[in-house]
Amino acid sequence: MKRSYQYAGLQNPKQEGLSVDQCAARIHRFAYAAERLMFLQASHIISTPERDVKVLLARLQYENSQHASQFKARLPELRISKKKAYQAPDVSLQIVFDEAMYAANTVELLAGLTKVFKPALLEAYRRYVEDTNGLADYPTVRILKTVIAEVADGLRQLEAAYDDLIDTPEKEAEAETWSRTLHNLLAAAGGIDGTGEVNLDALEPVRATNPYLIPKQLTRDDTFPRVWDIIHVDNERVEERLMQMIATRLGETTIAEALGFVLYEMKDQPWEFYTDISRHLWDEMRHSVFGEAAAEDIFDNRSTMPIRDWESAYLFRMDPLELYAMLFGVEAGLMKYPPGKREEFEFCRDAARHPLMTTLQDFDWADEVLHVHIARRRLKEWFNGSPEELQALGQKGLDFRARARAMHPQSPLPDASGKIKSTQ
Ligand SMILES: [Fe+2]
Ligand SMILES: [Fe+2]
Numbered sequence: 001m002k003r004s005y006q007y008a009g010l011q012n013p014k015q016e017g018l019s020v021d022q023c024a025a026r027i028h029r030f031a032y033a034a035e036r037l038m039f040l041q042a043s044h045i046i047s048t049p050e051r052d053v054k055v056l057l058a059r060l061q062y063e064n065s066q067h068a069s070q071f072k073a074r075l076p077e078l079r080i081s082k083k084k085a086y087q088a089p090d091v092s093l094q095i096v097f098d099e100a101m102y103a104a105n106t107v108e109l110l111a112g113l114t115k116v117f118k119p120a121l122l123e124a125y126r127r128y129v130e131d132t133n134g135l136a137d138y139p140t141v142r143i144l145k146t147v148i149a150e151v152a153d154g155l156r157q158l159e160a161a162y163d164d165l166i167d168t169p170e171k172e173a174e175a176e177t178w179s180r181t182l183h184n185l186l187a188a189a190g191g192i193d194g195t196g197e198v199n200l201d202a203l204e205p206v207r208a209t210n211p212y213l214i215p216k217q218l219t220r221d222d223t224f225p226r227v228w229d230i231i232h233v234d235n236e237r238v239e240e241r242l243m244q245m246i247a248t249r250l251g252e253t254t255i256a257e258a259l260g261f262v263l264y265e266m267k268d269q270p271w272e273f274y275t276d277i278s279r280h281l282w283d284e285m286r287h288s289v290f291g292e293a294a295a296e297d298i299f300d301n302r303s304t305m306p307i308r309d310w311e312s313a314y315l316f317r318m319d320p321l322e323l324y325a326m327l328f329g330v331e332a333g334l335m336k337y338p339p340g341k342r343e344e345f346e347f348c349r350d351a352a353r354h355p356l357m358t359t360l361q362d363f364d365w366a367d368e369v370l371h372v373h374i375a376r377r378r379l380k381e382w383f384n385g386s387p388e389e390l391q392a393l394g395q396k397g398l399d400f401r402a403r404a405r406a407m408h409p410q411s412p413l414p415d416a417s418g419k420i421k422s423t424q
Pocket of ligand 1: 252283284287368
């Protein structure tokens with residue numbers, strides 16, 4: 001009798017499978033593709049106006065950074081030097097992803113991700129699992145199982161967004177043209193895993209004749225009413241203070257967008273730099289979604305809550321180092337108690353008694369502690385000057401921030417009286 005748990009339940013234990021070198025060659029390309037998708041998605045968050053797509057991109061760029069890390073870490077176990085593992089495998093895939101950066105709008109961006117790259121990833125990952133000996137190459141198959149599940153879930157979300165947004169024959173034609181360009185380039189590069197034939201003659205970039213530059217312009221759709229800043233009140237005015245906190249969380253999307261510049265514009269950093277910033281970016285976008293979820297919970301309509309734009313007036317005009325030093329200054333300041341992140345959490349728990357916001361602020365606090373650690377670590381490696389010079393740089397940013405904030409008056413907050421479902 002054949003027992004399913006013989007060979008610990010592993011697949012293909014008796015098939016010849018792939019050699020260590022063949023496995024390493026494919027995984028090297030998987031690592032590079034995931035890395036480039038992180039950059040592609042992170043750098044387009046700012047230029048994507050549609051709120052729900054913006055948020056989805058922030059999640060997907062982070063998940064791709066994690067996949068790239070897992071693949072890169074597997075390579076030295078397959079007799080590949082650590083140095084090589086963290087470099088690009090060859091120029092063919094590079095040309096494809098350089099071109100993908102030039103998606104001109106959400107239609108093209110979604111077309112590339114939904115119709116070309118994510119299905120191609122899944123196909124290559126599944127082929128790998130079929131081709132390899134699941135006993136000999138167990139550690140890779142284990143990684144791929146979770147990566148496949150995550151990419152498949154991400155693709156389902158992208159497909160839903162694609163169906164929503166590409167809703168006219170013109171947009172369909174536009175999506176079709178761009179996905180054909182990328183599909184042909186990817187095929188000419190031998191596919192994601194390099195198992196296809198390489199056709200160097202067809203590997204010509206169409207738009208990517210120069211490195212892509214992120215357009216530093218704030219784009220928003222009309223999901224939330226836009227204001228410059230919101231009124232600030234004392235903790236004694238409990239309902240208004242809670243509204244202010246929710247609106248502040250919602251506005252953190254601007255920080256996430258600015259971290260997209262830091263991620264993309266800081267070239268030639270160690271890989272851990274990018275995974276840290278990628279995480280930081282996704283956290284700030286999650287904090288913005290904290291505000292969105294709380295607004296929807298209270299008003300049954302997220303659009304009641306205004307989104308503040310003032311932060312773009314300084315964040316989008318700083319160089320990445322100055323921006324990051326300034327963020328570090330702000331985030332480190334939030335660790336002081338009182339007021340700080342701990343007080344915000346206690347306010348939600350004890351004064352507003354709002355269960356959802358209590359949970360969200362509890363995690364917001366935990367995330368911010370993590371960010372201060374990330375920033376301290378990164379700035380130390382990244383900044384060559386003295387601690388005093390770094391502080392001066394951060395202070396310059398903080399002054400710029402204060403001037404930007406004061407440029408226009410603050411707007412009132414939505415009236416939540418009688419709407420807060422607290423446990424009081
Ligand atoms: Fe945050
Ligand atoms: Fe933060």
